[in-house]
Amino acid sequence: xxxxxxxxxxxxxxxxxxxxxxxxxxxxxxxxxxxxxxxxxxxxxxxxxxxxxxxxxxxxxxxxxxxxxxxxxxxxxxxxxxxxxxxxxxxxxxxxxxxxxxxxxxxxxxxxxxxxxxxxxxxxxxxxxxxxxxxxxxxxxxxxxxxxxxxxxxxxxxxxxxxxxxxxxxxx
Numbered sequence: 001x002x003x004x005x006x007x008x009x010x011x012x013x014x015x016x017x018x019x020x021x022x023x024x025x026x027x028x029x030x031x032x033x034x035x036x037x038x039x040x041x042x043x044x045x046x047x048x049x050x051x052x053x054x055x056x057x058x059x060x061x062x063x064x065x066x067x068x069x070x071x072x073x074x075x076x077x078x079x080x081x082x083x084x085x086x087x088x089x090x091x092x093x094x095x096x097x098x099x100x101x102x103x104x105x106x107x108x109x110x111x112x113x114x115x116x117x118x119x120x121x122x123x124x125x126x127x128x129x130x131x132x133x134x135x136x137x138x139x140x141x142x143x144x145x146x147x148x149x150x151x152x153x154x155x156x157x158x159x160x161x162x163x164x165x166x167x168x169x170x171x172x
Contacts, residue, residue: 059154062110069107070151070159076100077149115150115161117143126150128160138166 076096083093115126122129122141130147138144143163150161 059111060156063153063156063158066107066110066112066151066153067158069103073100073103073107074148076103111154112158113152115152117146117150117161117163119143122163122165126152126157126160127163127165129165130162131164132167133164134169135166136169138168140166140168142166 076099079096080093080100083089083096085093117127120143121139122143127143127150131145133144135144142165144166145164146161147164148159148162151158
């Protein structure tokens with residue numbers, strides 16, 4: 001064998017080694033690119049999750065404060081119902097009603113809304129029955145009286161409404 005043939009054989013071997021190395025590096029690059037794409041997708045999912053959690057936190061951040069304010073709201077409502085119209089306290093009654101309205105509007109801005117009760121069908125998710133009253137005039141499980149208002153905060157139960165539920169008299 002001549003020197004030229006040995007050089008050609010060596011070059012062919014070198015080319016095969018280089019092709020093999022190139023193929024390995026291409027596979028490694030493809031694997032790394034796939035890992036990078038997955039990492040970017042996980043990062044994007046994480047960002048979305050954090051943003052969603054922040055939105056929920058912000059939406060319900062005032063929940064504890066609003067729960068503490070509910071007894072004050074209840075007291076204002078009771079004060080209005082207990083003012084005797086013949087006592088000449090019209091201005092006081094009017095002032096309390098305006099204060100109550102401002103208070104309710106303020107709480108409404110933060111997502112609080114009262115739960116409907118009287119005449120509605122009893123819903124154990126938002127109503128708490130404190131009494132059952134036999135009533136042949138009303139539909140079964142209809143709320144006939146409200147002892148304490150219930151409230152939702154952005155569709156999350158803040159406090160259940162305490163209600164009286166009608167039951168029909170059973171004929172035996």
